[in-house]
Amino acid sequence: MSLSGQEAKKERANPEASANNKAEAVTFVRGKQSPTPSLSLKEMAAMAKKLRRHIIMMTGQAGSGHPGGSLSAVEIVTALFFRVLRHDPRDPRWADRDRFILSKGHAAPLLYSVLAERGYFPVEELSTLRKLNSRLQGHADMTATPGVEMSSGSLGQGLSFGIGVSLAGRIDKRDYRVYVLLGDGECDEGQVWEAAMASAHYKLDNLVAIVDHNDLQLDGPNCEIMNLEPLPDKFKAFGWHVIEVDGHNLSQLIAAFEEARKVKGKPTAIIAHTIKGKGVSFMEGNVDFHGKAPTPAEVEKALGELK
Numbered sequence: 001m002s003l004s005g006q007e008a009k010k011e012r013a014n015p016e017a018s019a020n021n022k023a024e025a026v027t028f029v030r031g032k033q034s035p036t037p038s039l040s041l042k043e044m045a046a047m048a049k050k051l052r053r054h055i056i057m058m059t060g061q062a063g064s065g066h067p068g069g070s071l072s073a074v075e076i077v078t079a080l081f082f083r084v085l086r087h088d089p090r091d092p093r094w095a096d097r098d099r100f101i102l103s104k105g106h107a108a109p110l111l112y113s114v115l116a117e118r119g120y121f122p123v124e125e126l127s128t129l130r131k132l133n134s135r136l137q138g139h140a141d142m143t144a145t146p147g148v149e150m151s152s153g154s155l156g157q158g159l160s161f162g163i164g165v166s167l168a169g170r171i172d173k174r175d176y177r178v179y180v181l182l183g184d185g186e187c188d189e190g191q192v193w194e195a196a197m198a199s200a201h202y203k204l205d206n207l208v209a210i211v212d213h214n215d216l217q218l219d220g221p222n223c224e225i226m227n228l229e230p231l232p233d234k235f236k237a238f239g240w241h242v243i244e245v246d247g248h249n250l251s252q253l254i255a256a257f258e259e260a261r262k263v264k265g266k267p268t269a270i271i272a273h274t275i276k277g278k279g280v281s282f283m284e285g286n287v288d289f290h291g292k293a294p295t296p297a298e299v300e301k302a303l304g305e306l307k
């Protein structure tokens with residue numbers, strides 16, 4: 001059952017009463033009333049598998065879309081949406097919510113999967129991906145879909161957008177945090193580095209950039225198309241606190257987000273080393289599945305591997 005914004009506000013005013021009425025365990029993050037389900041690592045790993053299944057089924061049914069870069073960032077969004085973010089799916093525009101901005105907008109199936117599982121809209125709606133009149137288009141639309149913070153798809157813009165949201169929080173004296181997910185190929189865009197420079201200039205310690213460092217972009221390896229390395233040193237040189245993690249390790253991701261929370265006076269970049277197509281043998285490290293949907297036979301095979 002979904003609650004209206006008004007009811008959701010009432011519940012937040014009396015969180016204990018509402019928590020008692022819920023089957024799920026509720027954690028109150030940073031002293032605020034955020035119904036964040038406290039999933040164990042094991043439950044989060046199961047959730048990650050579920051998201052991968054959604055991504056395969058959605059792109060398979062649509063016959064188009066971007067499975068590779070959606071699969072590589074599954075653990076990143078699982079950690080964020082099921083452990084880190086202070087947010088309330090019943091009230092997507094809550095002014096104090098933490099913001100998750102998908103800059104690599106082609107990974108919309110990833111965003112839709114986690115939003116649906118977190119309760120922003122029904123899971124059944126995922127099957128409408130890329131269909132006429134669906135609110136789940138190939139690239140996300142912040143005016144149509146609850147939980148989508150930015151309309152993205154044109155690469156390179158999300159970090160700049162994040163700076164605006166982060167500065168607004170400072171001006172409004174709100175303590176929300178801003179998380180921006182970038183692709184590594186996306187970091188070829190000059191705008192990313194203008195934003196990197198500005199984030200450090202404004203000492204945006206409420207801003208975290210996560211780079212899904214899967215070493216591949218649309219049609220080949222980064223090192224052949226535009227060498228990014230040494231990526232961590234580049235962010236450091238721009239004045240960022242940098243953390244490198246295995247982007248498929250939920251404990252490392254959660255620890256990195258906690259570390260970022262404690263950093264003062266500078267933004268944090270989490271370089272998440274990942275595998276494009278992670279979880280499906282014939283998609284892993286295979287650039288062909290950047291922007292190609294699995295065939296019905298491939299869907300079946302992939303789902304068989306994701307049991």
Ligand SMILES: Cc1ncc(C[n+]2csc(CCOP(=O)(O)OP(=O)(O)O)c2C)c(N)n1
Nearest residue numbers: 069106153154155183184185186216217218
């Ligand atoms: C400005 C812009 N240029 C080109 C594209 C086409 N495009 C879509 S995805 C992509 C590759 C992105 O690679 P990466 O950021 O590494 O994404 P991932 O590997 O996570 O899928 C490109 C070039 C685009 N969406 N926007």
Ligand SMILES: [Mg+2]
Nearest residue numbers: 184185216217
């Ligand atoms: Mg990439």
